[in-house]
Amino acid sequence: MLTPKLLEALNNQLNRELFSEYLYLGMAGYCYSIDLNGFANFFVVQAQEEHQHAMKIFNYIYDRNGKVVLKNLEAPKMEYNNIVEVFEETFKHEQSVTDSINKLMELAIKENDHATVSFLKWFVDEQVEEEQTVTKILNKFKLIGSEGAGLLFLDSELGKRTFTPSAE
Numbered sequence: 703m704l705t706p707k708l709l710e711a712l713n714n715q716l717n718r719e720l721f722s723e724y725l726y727l728g729m730a731g732y733c734y735s736i737d738l739n740g741f742a743n744f745f746v747v748q749a750q751e752e753h754q755h756a757m758k759i760f761n762y763i764y765d766r767n768g769k770v771v772l773k774n775l776e777a778p779k780m781e782y783n784n785i786v787e788v789f790e791e792t793f794k795h796e797q798s799v800t801d802s803i804n805k806l807m808e809l810a811i812k813e814n815d816h817a818t819v820s821f822l823k824w825f826v827d828e829q830v831e832e833e834q835t836v837t838k839i840l841n842k843f844k845l846i847g848s849e850g851a852g853l854l855f856l857d858s859e860l861g862k863r864t865f866t867p868s869a870e
Contacts, residue, residue, distance in 0.1 A: 704766045705813050711806050712763055712818075713771045718802055719756035721775050723749045725795060728778030729788050738853075740861030741785060748792075750865040755825070762821055786840075786848045793836045800829040824868075 704712065726749040733742035763770050782788050803825045810818040839856070846852025 704763070704768045704818070705815065708809060708813050708815055708818060709763065709768045711809050712759055712768070715802060715806055716756055716759040716763070716770065717773045717775070718799060719752050719759060720772075721778075722795065722799060723752035723756065724775050725778040726752060726792075728780040729782075729792065731780050732782055732788060733785070736785070738785060738857050740857035740859065741788070744860040744863055747863050747865045754867060755828070758824075762818075766817070784848050785853070786843050789836060789840050789843065793833070793840060796829065796832045796836055800833060803829055 726745045730742045730745035730749065733739070733745060760770055779791070782791070803822065807819065807822045807826060810822055839860075842852075842856055846856065
């Protein structure tokens with residue numbers, strides 16, 4: 703059984719993951735509005751991943767006899783100055799999610815909840831991958847700039863990305 707503190711923290715993280723889904727759909731909308739459909743696809747896939755993350759937490763809460771509390775979601779930003787800004791904001795957001803997961807892990811350790819520590823390990827590892835993915839894209843922007851043939855090539859590459867549900 704989850705402690706009240708841990709249940710509240712897991713519910714907060716669940717809502718953060720749902721907001722992440724919402725945020726990435728907003729970013730996809732921006733990309734579609736400037737005809738960068740490959741980048742839009744990247745963010746649609748990100749949104750699908752975030753939904754999966756939220757559902758993992760949703761199911762875990764019920765597996766541990768807790769109760770999910772869904773909160774209102776803030777409207778995401780949908781206008782940006784350029785595509786590089788979108789990815790800079792994505793990186794900042796992923797860093798904040800990493801910080802949140804780390805704090806949740808610290809609480810699970812403090813509460814001596816080994817099952818939740820084990821459960822959260824997947825999220826810790828996932829955040830390394832999330833930050834690395836965005837960092838690589840930002841590094842490519844440093845090489846190619848934010849317009850021209852390089853941008854269109856990167857748009858084409860990101861358009862090939864597909865959602866693959868995790869096995870766990």
